[in-house]
Amino acid sequence: MIQTKLIPRTAEAYEPPMLIKTLLAQSLRYEPQREIVYRDLFRINYVQFNQRVRQLANVLAEVGVKPGDTVAVLDWDSHRYLECFFGVTSVGAILHTVNIRLSPAQILYTMNHAEDKVVLIHEDFLPLLTAVKDQLTTVETYILLSDKVYTNTIDTQPGVEIPVGFSGEYEALLKAASPEYEFPDFDENTWATSFYTTGTTGNPKGVYFSHRQLFLHTMGLLTYLIGYEALPFKSRTDVYMPITPMFHVHAWGFPFLATLMSAKQVYPGKYEPEMLCKLIVTEGVTLSHCVPTILNMLVNSPAAQKFRDNLSRWSVLIGGSALTKGLAKAALDLGINISAGYGMSETAPILSVVYLNEEERALSLDDQIDFRVRAGRIAPFVEARLMNEDGQFVSHDGQSLGEIVVRTPWTTQGYYNDPERGADLWRGGWLHTGDVASITPDNWIMVADRTKDVIKTGGEWVSSLDMENVLSQVEGVAESAVIGLPDDRWGERPHALIVQKPGYNLTAEGIKNGLKAKVDQGELHKWYVPDRILFVSEIPKTSVGKIDKKRIRSEMKDQILS
């Protein structure tokens, strides 16, 4: 960084740090009567919410939480979780949002690795806790979260039993605590949150974010969603409900934005299709975000047609994995305003969101689909580049492929207690996403592949996903997988596995001829055409149903090359 002249400061002059409490404070100022709703069980306005966040701060102090301590939460999406987003962080403690979808052994690993001191846990996870409790090395006490208290009177709490080692039940503790608490100022680089992300190998990796990072991520969302209207979000009329879990990258940071704007928020608890549909209708939800699987489930549910009128006011940001054109069309046909986005745990997560410029907005909805399923345009304040294997930047011409590397004001600065993988993430001063893409001159990120699946052949990169898309359009192909295997001359060459539809008799020769015709017509680069095509009855998949290219490369190599 170059040397410049900094502003001089008078001894007593003060410049406040950008903290999560700064976002919270605005929710009391202008429209404090707006509501935060939990399922069909509980509702509070922002005045009550702010009181409860302060009561939580007092409860945390009572159970021994000090600045720098880690407080873990295991809960479904709830107002309580939102209170922890603000209360735990604003006393200077670290919020560990435990990924409850991991295996018990992984959860145990993350809780010990994060050095959780106090744990807030929903009663649904008590069996899990019982299984690992003896091996938790740093936890000093627990607080019980129970939905039963909203259906009974909190005073008596019939049906809520406080297990041994617990400090009490959340609502009862809050009720007994003072609603007065002055959140202190502290360094904006203070550690605010942590959570763990899993890869295909090794232990889960802990990412972490500071107050400043979460504040600026909120400003980025505000600039893009509200300022540029990438997604419509008018705090006066819109109602927000997350459908990606709050433990997963803070529900993509939306709860911070919704609270800053004192918008009405709805928290659905455990994701149950009926409850989700009911809340969308009765609470008038207009903005959500989810993975394609959830959208698919909702679009195909019998309720979707019934609630058509409500769905047509609903905007949904899709991320986590690629949005197919078919699903996008089904959603748009229901009137759902659907857009994709791209990001990752390490990037808090927003890197890009679909933004239709004036020209693209003028297109018919059908013509917009091509744009709406993209990974999006680079988000405000994000710097995204493409890097080749030599660490050189690749041109943003919409053609050249490279690994997406980024610098943003909200990226994890490493992995907790894992210097080696942290250094690899940040090699060369850019965060490496592990995704291969092209970038168009007008800032669309076109994700092509994972770096480990992209095929490097003769200095060119071949996207295995693009090639699979081409094969999927061949008559008679039910499914395909394209992988790279070593080649003496070209470094690597693409090879394909194909599952035929019943009744077809495809040949490798026939398919190759079809692909060569595309090459002749300029629709396909010639180096994309697979060297070999192997017909198989089944394509190896991972436990979550993704094509297991690693296994194909290692186990099927000889079979393919034979």
Add this chain to the structure above:
Amino acid sequence: MIQTKLIPRTAEAYEPPMLIKTLLAQSLRYEPQREIVYRDLFRINYVQFNQRVRQLANVLAEVGVKPGDTVAVLDWDSHRYLECFFGVTSVGAILHTVNIRLSPAQILYTMNHAEDKVVLIHEDFLPLLTAVKDQLTTVETYILLSDKVYTNTIDTQPGVEIPVGFSGEYEALLKAASPEYEFPDFDENTWATSFYTTGTTGNPKGVYFSHRQLFLHTMGLLTYLIGYEALPFKSRTDVYMPITPMFHVHAWGFPFLATLMSAKQVYPGKYEPEMLCKLIVTEGVTLSHCVPTILNMLVNSPAAQKFRDNLSRWSVLIGGSALTKGLAKAALDLGINISAGYGMSETAPILSVVYLNEEERALSLDDQIDFRVRAGRIAPFVEARLMNEDGQFVSHDGQSLGEIVVRTPWTTQGYYNDPERGADLWRGGWLHTGDVASITPDNWIMVADRTKDVIKTGGEWVSSLDMENVLSQVEGVAESAVIGLPDDRWGERPHALIVQKPGYNLTAEGIKNGLKAKVDQGELHKWYVPDRILFVSEIPKTSVGKIDKKRIRSEMKDQILS
């Protein structure tokens, strides 16, 4: 500040600073075809604008500007000025926006005090420059700004003569410079801008702002104006034009917001009623800000009725001095969406802007006037308190008066090279505004007086302005001035000067009896009633037409108390 745990950082990890170039970068991303217009002379889109800002950066390097150097601008509101907002600051230099309304002696003082090295000056100010040039101690070169180049061909520049000591004319220099320039990263606390503010005594005071401060001020405006819709500003349809000068607190920071949003911007040059009206109509201006005087001029101009349709799409933020209900009504009757705000040079400037909550928006326009003329509700990220003479905070009950003291992420951290007045500004760690107000529980700032004019009597504060308002409603009173004078028992007591309307025969006794009746009806605190009322033919005024209370207190003290 309390001690917390900061996020750990991997050696190569990078977190970008918040700089003015960060705002600029977004203007190229999403809607770069939108325009920036200068009078009826010149228009460019954001692609061209970004090129020109980089050309300017190269020109600055050529004339010897280094990081930390000060570059002064004397210009009317123009695209050139906007280019300097971004270009001068983004090379790490300091932009001094010279207040061209000061006297030549004061301008000379500020340019020497700021240590201006390079000066960009509009030809209209060359006579001024001739008068002071010999006494400028730090200036090394000048660049000429001329509007003639837009009406001739820039190549030949007939009519543009380059004076001795000048490096050239702006457009010609830009044209010869490369449009390639990579703006470097540097510390976000880098000094970005300076300008001077005058008080009743002493030399002008230099305030200054960092990149971080101007970035966060923009985020505050974004949250409030666009997020909360305090003023409507949709970048897709709105067109911005400043009518408070760019040298005055960066035109209230709006150009930074408009550029971030790549909104269409219109710069009117020298403020001429005809040109302003013409631009509002032909360019479709929908958002401006100005002082009441300018609004008054426009509302009462013959053009106003003619351009009614255009004015009814126009939102205007009013600040600088109080907006009267009469002017607000006249503007609202024309369909102009008018709101007041409050701030000062030291605060970059936004402290509060009128925000009508859901309840207040439901009122009729006439009933909204009471709210719209207020100083506004405390703006996002601003902390505002009331402080009494003992340095204690006063309750926000809408009644109690105190000096407004603030902490915001965008306040000057002192006065340049003026430690004494800087320390006074920041005494006790709060920036002292010198304004007395009450604050309502729902965050309205109700400005009552300047601290030096408020009357301290028996532990209570009396707003001289409030008392003058009461007197103005007495039949037969043409004008009044209320001041505090020393009193043995109460510290101070209010006294009034009154000018009678012709044909009236008011008496002090009669007026006091009327005021006492108000006290009995609970409409007035009894300590507000002036001890003495003196009838005068004229009330002393300052050169700008404000009541000169300082002079009244010193010169008329004996006459009043006699």
